[in-house]
Amino acid sequence: MIKKFFKTYVVDALSHMAFGLFCSLILGLIIGQIAKIPGLDFLDFIAQALSASSPLVGACIGLAIAYGLKCHPLVMISSAIVGALGYQFGGPVGAYLAVIVGSNVGMLVSKKTPVDIILTPLVTIVVGGLIAKYCCSPINDFMLYLGSLINKATTLNPFMMGIVVSVLVGCALTLPISSVAICVMLGIDGLAAGAATVGCCAQMIGFAVISYKDNGIGGFISQGLGTSMLQIGNIAKKPIIWLAPTLTAAILGPVSTLLLKMTNNSLGAGMGTSGLVGPLATYATMSETAPSPVSLIIKIVCLYFVAPALLSLGIHFIMKKLGLVKPGDFKLGE
DSSP: OHHHHHIIIIIIHHHHHHHHHIIIIIHHHHHHHHTTSTTOGGGHHHHHHTSTTOHHHHHHHHHHHHHHTTOOHHHHHHHHHHHHHHHHHHHHHHHHHHHHHHHHHHHHHTTSSTTHHHHHHHHHHHHHHHHHHHHOHHHHHHHHHHHHHHHHHHTSOHHHHHHHHHHHHHHHHHTTSOHHHHHHHHTOOHHHHHHHHHHHHHHHHHHHHHTHHHHHHHHHHIIIIIOGGGGHHHHHHOGGGGHHHHHHHHHHHHIIIIIIOOOBOHHHHTTTTGGGHHHHHHHHHHTTTSSOHHHHHHHHHIIIIIHHHHHHHHHHHHHHHTTSOOTTTTOOOO
C-alpha cells in the first residue's frame, strides 16, 4: 500500500510535473533567448506567455500530473485550471498539491452520475481551488525559510558561502520548487548569485553527462539546456544518484566565489544552463568590468560547462566502481 502510494504520488506525479514545467516555463525561457537574436524578436510573445508569472505554467503542470495519474478526460482537463490556481498561490509545489487532491476527489465522482459533464469538473476545480487558496500558504512559508538560509549564507566568508549557496540553490533547481523564484524574491546578486548559478549548472550539466548512456542525446539536451528536475522521479526512487551533481556543486561554489569571483543577477542565478540564461546573464553582468570579453567567455565556459561535466563524471565513475549506481538508474520516462 505504502509502496504503491509512493510510486503514484511521488515518483509518477513528480516525473510528469517535470514534463509540464519543461513544456511551459523552461521552453518559454529558451524561446525568450532565441527571440533576442536580431530578426527573431517576433517570437517574444510566446516567451511572455510562458513566463514564470504566467498561469499557463501551472496549467501545464496540472495537465501533466493528471495525465500521469491516468485521470479521466474531464478530470484531466479540469486539472489544468486547478494547476493554474495552485501555481498562483504556491508556485510549482502548490500546483502539485492542488492537482493531487483535486484530481483524486474528482475521480471519486467521475462517471458516477448522469450529470457527469457538470459535476466532475465542478468538484475537481472547487476542491482543487480551495486547496490552492487555503493550504498552499505553508509553501510560501517554506520559500521564505529557504530564502533566509541563503541570506545567512551570504553573510559568511566566501568559502562557506560558496558551498552553502551553490548546494542549496542547485538542489532547489532539481526539486519541484522554483529556484528562479527564490533568487528573484531574495534579490540575490553579486558573488552569491555567481555561486547559485554554478550550483544550478552543476546539477544540470552533471545529470546530463552522467545519464547520457541511459537517455542519449535527447535526454542530454533536455537536462543540460532544460532542467535537471526531469530526474526527480529517479531521485525519489534512489536518492544516492543525486550525490555526484551535488558534490560537484559543493566543490565549484568556492571556486566561483574565491578564485574566479563570478557574479550574476537574480534572474540568471536560479536558471543555470537552462536556455543558456545563466551564462548569458553572467556575461551581461560582468562584461563591463571584465578585462576582456574573450577571457570572460573562457571563464564562463570552463566553470559552467567543462568543470561540472568532468567533476560529475569523475565522481560518477567512482560510485559505479563502488556499486552505488548502475545502468538504468537515470533513465527518464517517456
